[in-house]
Amino acid sequence: MKSLLDIASALRARAKRISITQDELGGAAGISRRTLTHALSGTHDIKLTTLMAVADRLGLELALVPKGAAQAMPAPDEFGVSPPVVKTRVQQMLERGKGPKGTDSSSGR
Structure with missing residues (x-):
């Protein structure tokens, strides 16, 4: 996150995701x-301390990481959830051009 707007957006998305009102959160x-x-x-x-308290009540943890590590992390979606880093077997097969059970997805067999 590179700005206050990024942080605020992540906090709002998390609050929405867990369905907590501003009154409850405050x-x-x-x-x-x-x-x-x-x-x-x-x-x-x-x-x-305000950021730490809000993040804590939203079930978030603040962490400082080297810039290179932060750039390698996937961006969260609109709900503040990052996509999984480990690909499923199906995703791996599709990326290699093979469909389920070893069939070649490009030939339709």
């Missing part, structure tokens, strides 16, 4: 409605 994090609104808007600089 109460659980011990912050005012205004402070939570600022955190979720991405337009105000917020205290690190």
